[in-house]
Amino acid sequence: MGTLKVECVVKEQNEIGEGPVWEEKDATLLYVDIYGPKISRWNSLTNQIESMHTETYVGCVVPRRSGGYVIGEGTRFAAVDWEKRAITTIANVDTEKSNTRFNDGKVDPAGRFFAGTMAVEVRPAELERKQGSLYSLHPDHSVVTHFDQVDLSNGLDWSTDHRFFYYVDSLTYMVEAFDYDIHTGGLANRRMVYRLEKDEGIPDGMCIDAEGKIWLACYDGGRVVRIDPQTGTRLQTVKLPVAKITSCCFGGKDYTDLYVTSAYKGMDEESLAKQPQAGCIFKVTGLGVKGIPPYSFSG
Numbered sequence: 549m550g551t552l553k554v555e556c557v558v559k560e561q562n563e564i565g566e567g568p569v570w571e572e573k574d575a576t577l578l579y580v581d582i583y584g585p586k587i588s589r590w591n592s593l594t595n596q597i598e599s600m601h602t603e604t605y606v607g608c609v610v611p612r613r614s615g616g617y618v619i620g621e622g623t624r625f626a627a628v629d630w631e632k633r634a635i636t637t638i639a640n641v642d643t644e645k646s647n648t649r650f651n652d653g654k655v656d657p658a659g660r661f662f663a664g665t666m667a668v669e670v671r672p673a674e675l676e677r678k679q680g681s682l683y684s685l686h687p688d689h690s691v692v693t694h695f696d697q698v699d700l701s702n703g704l705d706w707s708t709d710h711r712f713f714y715y716v717d718s719l720t721y722m723v724e725a726f727d728y729d730i731h732t733g734g735l736a737n738r739r740m741v742y743r744l745e746k747d748e749g750i751p752d753g754m755c756i757d758a759e760g761k762i763w764l765a766c767y768d769g770g771r772v773v774r775i776d777p778q779t780g781t782r783l784q785t786v787k788l789p790v791a792k793i794t795s796c797c798f799g800g801k802d803y804t805d806l807y808v809t810s811a812y813k814g815m816d817e818e819s820l821a822k823q824p825q826a827g828c829i830f831k832v833t834g835l836g837v838k839g840i841p842p843y844s845f846s847g
């Protein structure tokens with residue numbers, strides 16, 4: 549098991565740090581600052597951070613099998629050529645909406661990029677409701693709309709056997725599950741997995757571990773919780789030194805470290821003084837559990 553240790557590793561603060569992805573080949577953590585707006589890469593060996601600005605709010609970034617990245621930025625899926633620092637549109641979404649943006653996204657085990665939208669917030673968690681949708685970008689660059697009427701599209705991941713899709717619409721205060729068809733990318737049979745308790749705050753990003761349990765970031769809850777999706781129970785709570793915890797992913801050697809992103813957006817001077825590490829990225833070691841490598845967009 550080892551001893552649990554929480555360490556602040558990325559000290560450059562993000563307004564809303566989000567969408568962490570471990571890139572094994574470079575021992576690098578890829579993530580976004582939604583309001584930067586920028587994509588960053590933190591090299592765990594050199595401690596160096598490289599960043600690239602995007603045109604507007606960037607909700608998520610994922611690796612692409614053919615090289616570079618794909619992002620959910622504003623209301624478009626776009627390709628990123630990291631070397632050239634160039635962004636090109638792949639597909640537009642929410643074309644009938646005037647004030648939405650992409651939020652969290654992730655690649656499924658078959659290489660499809662799933663990402664959801666939400667209305668641009670007035671203040672954290674304060675926004676026009678039901679404006680969001682969940683989309684997937686397929687290898688042929690077609691886009692599927694899975695459902696609409698989403699308040700604040702957030703964390704997502706798949707069960708290790710690929711039979712279930714887990715999803716958070718933050719304002720439901722729940723983690724939900726769907727049956728997943730890995731052959732088509734289709735979702736069915738939506739149901740609740742876990743309802744957050746009051747002190748757990750707002751459900752945000754999530755990731756699956758190698759045992760099929762869910763690690764959920766608790767925004768305004770200052771913690772990540774480990775949930776058993778089979779029983780709907782909380783198995784573990786890991787507290788962090790800041791309140792606005794936004795997402796998490798496994799990385800490091802053998803995927804044994806949990807990287808946790810956070811935000812400082814919406815905090816006043818007094819709370820910032822109490823939480824000087826708000827917006828930093830933390831590494832949790834000694835959990836005694838591994839994650840699984842991320843998938844790359846195959847288109």
Ligand SMILES: O=C(O)[C@H](O)[C@@H](O)[C@H](O)[C@H](O)CO
Nearest residue numbers: 651672673718750752767794
């Ligand atoms: O990190 C995200 O996913 C959102 O973009 C944030 O804005 C917060 O989640 C939200 O404010 C809390 O509900």
Ligand SMILES: [Zn+2]
Nearest residue numbers: 652702752753
């Ligand atoms: Zn989020």
